Amino acid sequence: DTGVSQNPRHKITKRGQNVTFRCDPISEHNRLYWYRQTLGQGPEFLTYFQNEAQLEKSRLLSDRFSAERPKGSFSTLEIQRTEQGDSAMYLCASSPSRGQGNEQYFGPGTRLTVT
Amino acid sequence: SQKIEQNSEALNIQEGKTATLTCNYTNYSPAYLQWYRQDPGRGPVFLLLIRENEKEKRKERLKVTFDTTLKQSLFHITASQPADSATYLCALDSGGSYIPTFGRGTSLIVHP
Numbered sequence: 001d002t003g004v005s006q007n008p009r010h011k012i013t014k015r016g017q018n019v020t021f022r023c024d025p026i027s028e029h030n031r032l033y034w035y036r037q038t039l040g041q042g043p044e045f046l047t048y049f050q051n052e053a054q055l056e057k058s059r060l061l062s063d064r065f066s067a068e069r070p071k072g073s074f075s076t077l078e079i080q081r082t083e084q085g086d087s088a089m090y091l092c093a094s095s096p097s098r099g100q101g102n103e104q105y106f107g108p109g110t111r112l113t114v115t
Numbered sequence: 116s117q118k119i120e121q122n123s124e125a126l127n128i129q130e131g132k133t134a135t136l137t138c139n140y141t142n143y144s145p146a147y148l149q150w151y152r153q154d155p156g157r158g159p160v161f162l163l164l165i166r167e168n169e170k171e172k173r174k175e176r177l178k179v180t181f182d183t184t185l186k187q188s189l190f191h192i193t194a195s196q197p198a199d200s201a202t203y204l205c206a207l208d209s210g211g212s213y214i215p216t217f218g219r220g221t222s223l224i225v226h227p
Binding site: 004031035040041042043044045048050055056091093095100101102103104105106107108109111 | 119123146147149151156157158159160161164166204206208210212213214215216217218219220
């Protein structure tokens with residue numbers, strides 16, 4: 001399967017703990033995105049990379065959120081000192097450089113529950 | 116501020132009928148408008164993209180229209196089937212920033 005993969009699929013953590021999620025995009029896609037989705041809402045943009053460069057990070061929800069894509073391949077999203085309000089689905093997507101128009105190919109998501 | 120509106124109420128239709136979903140936007144000049152399907156607990160799946168200079172796009176039983184004067188896109192599924200039941204999201208992209216903005220989606224329920 002050459003789709004976008006995310007790990008873990010589910011994460012339960014206690015408030016105050018740090019969590020890290022991984023995303024492996026479609027190999028030939030150079031743009032990689034992170035979104036957060038809560039129930040009844042559409043995906044909310046957090047940040048994106050073009051190759052290894054993080055081109056937009058001002059919409060990360062707070063300074064507790066950070067993302068990396070060190071070699072332009074997989075990416076990680078870290079949330080430090082988690083809060084109950086961080087509970088959500090975290091989606092990763094990749095987009096080809098020569099697509100129709102920045103269409104997004106999503107992974108299955110990581111469901112985070114903060115207790 | 117930019118706003119995308121999709122009907123929050125679920126659309127219920129009978130199998131075989133045409134489903135029509137609406138996406139309205141304000142304070143936005145999108146270069147592309149995209150439609151996605153999302154099933155519960157899964158990531159969205161890209162369906163169709165239409166550019167600002169295109170009026171209509173078709174793919175199998177799907178048809179999308181884009182009216183930049185009305186600031187509206189319509190998404191049609193003809194000969195609907197129960198398997199088409201899902202949430203359908205529209206997303207707008209200005210083309211320059213490479214950052215799509217998603218609507219909240221509309222739930223479609225096709226009854227057999």
